Amino acid sequence: MAGTGCQDACLILTHQAERDDFEACRKIAIFPKPGSASRLTMGTRTATGELLMIDHISIGVRDISRAKQFYDVTLNALGYTCLSEAEDSLGYGRDAVALWVVAVDSPVPPDAGSGLHLCFAAPTRKDVDAFHKAALGAGGYDNGKPGLRTNYGANYYAAYVVDPGGYRIEALCGQAVS
Template identity: 60%
Template sequence: MFDHISIGVSDLAKSKSFYDAALAPLGYRCLRDTPGMLGYGRDEVGLWISPSEHPVPADMSSGLHFCFAATSRKSVDEFHAQALRTGGRDNGGPGLRPEYDATYYAAFVIDPDGYRLEAYCGGA
């Protein structure tokens, strides 16, 4: 459905450190790093990040949520750990979510600007 998503952040350098660390365990990396713009993906950019004065509503009322595909449960665990090490906040530690599906394994964090992020792996 989507070719890419674009988000605004308050501090591009801080966000680069966060996303470099949090997305690496999932196999995503910064593919584009130009003044005022970062692009993340595996082979092609799927997430664009640029500066913004007001990235997300202060009360996080938009309901916006991004879920990144993970290749293993271990990578979900590492995503969560790296996100917390680099300024993210816990929003649900790694584990099974049987309310979604018996094999739904995910972790949830909030990035430095307040975006709600998830890493998910299905299967064993």
């Protein structure tokens, strides 16, 4: 598979309905080949066998190197790392890729009124604080300082940031302080 840098992954393509040629196809994500044993293998079940609702999500960015600089630092604060890297895609997670960042020509335009945001699980409240600090240091913009949001739940401790591409992201720890 030329251009992906991943030997055990396959490229998923979609095409515009009004055109029926290969040039109309757009890359939307890179997934592991069925049966391949790699760090790309999706984690659709928890360690206890519970099926997850969402296996992964892909976001498009114009500047993949800028996105890498931002997400490497920001997600590392939560214990996540870049598990897959190619010229035009990055895959982040802990044990399996849950977030794909893909270079595209037409990313979703930022729209604060859309309600769209990504929420990352944080093991502790200190990790939420570290996420916020790391994101701001890596070029993100504050969209809500770390703190309790009791209108969402008694232990809803979160921080909100806008990434350099305009995506709104959140880190959440729902654990009570022990």
